[in-house]
Amino acid sequence: MTHKKQIIFIFSLAIVLGLIRFSFLDDPEFTLIKKERIVETISSFSVPEDMTSPMAINIEFAQNLFNEKLAVFVDARDSEDYNSGHIENAVNIPFDYYEDYEDAINNMDDTFTHVIYCSGEDCSLSMDLADYFFNELAFEKVLIFEGGWPQWRDADLPSSLNSSVIVETTAKETEFDLDKIISWITVISAIFIALHFLSIKGIISLPFAGLNTLEISVLPRIILGFVFIFASYHKILDPASFSDNIHNFHLTPAAVENIAGIVLPWLELILGVFLIFGVFLEGSTSLTIGLYIFFIIILSQAVFRGIDVHCGCFKTEADAGVADLKMGLIKRIGEDFLLLGMAFIYKMKNKIILSSKEHE
Structure with a gap:
């Protein structure tokens, strides 16, 4: 299957699975085409006795x-x-x-x-x-x-600057934080893969002779695939909350927010599975690069515009222990750059391998 047909197939599969998920939702207020919320403004200094909406x-x-x-x-x-x-x-x-x-x-x-x-x-x-x-x-x-x-x-x-009333939350910190584990795995793996790539290109020389001959082409695929699958999980379970996350970035028309909330998590899941199992790698890699560029743009514009918003990258709701959502966005942007670089390195290494085979 050609590169273009792979991309079309992956997108089509994500749309079909998203629509199937939509058909099983039990939320009557979650419609395929999201209606823009219109709030009536009070013109006088009087609060109505019987309000029908905020x-x-x-x-x-x-x-x-x-x-x-x-x-x-x-x-x-x-x-x-x-x-x-x-x-x-x-x-x-x-x-x-x-x-x-x-x-x-x-x-x-x-x-x-x-x-x-x-x-x-x-x-x-x-x-x-x-x-x-x-x-x-x-x-x-x-x-x-x-x-x-x-x-x-x-x-x-x-x-x-601070409240006279202290509001205590019921949040509890857990010792096992999968989000942090993924962050550390991403950073360490990105450094290792980058060093390996620069080494085989002859740009740098490392004291570890065996690093040049290691076959690690599958490692970026596994990491990217695992991150995509983990990122899709909560969003597939709760597309309505993910749609609200999308809305908070103020970048897309309200009409498409629910559609994006349904389809995007399935696209992430499909890409994760295909990357791990080596299915349609050319199209999957290109879509991975495109998605991370898109994610970086979305998060960056929120930071520059000063929009106070939870990323929604891995969870539809922020943890109560997160005090600074803006720093959370900046952290995600850094991680997305690492994952984007990982995808580029994998794509470049494949080109090098194909080029060397053609010259044999």
């Missing part, structure tokens, strides 16, 4: 509610951003791991008005948390302050 407010109304002590302000950002500055007396409930704040949420009065905010209009964490409060927890009056912390800070309104 509603947006401007900074003037938010300030009025704050001054009159008519609402509890909830910061949906991660703890690192919250501690760097937030609305005075706001409670921090990071959306990415709200389940670990159940005790704090249970202590809230669900009949009182709650104003949820994050990092401004480019941040959807406030809307996500508002939906959870209103639809899942049945909070009666949930408002979204779309201007968020940046607008409040620029208006020089009451702010503080």
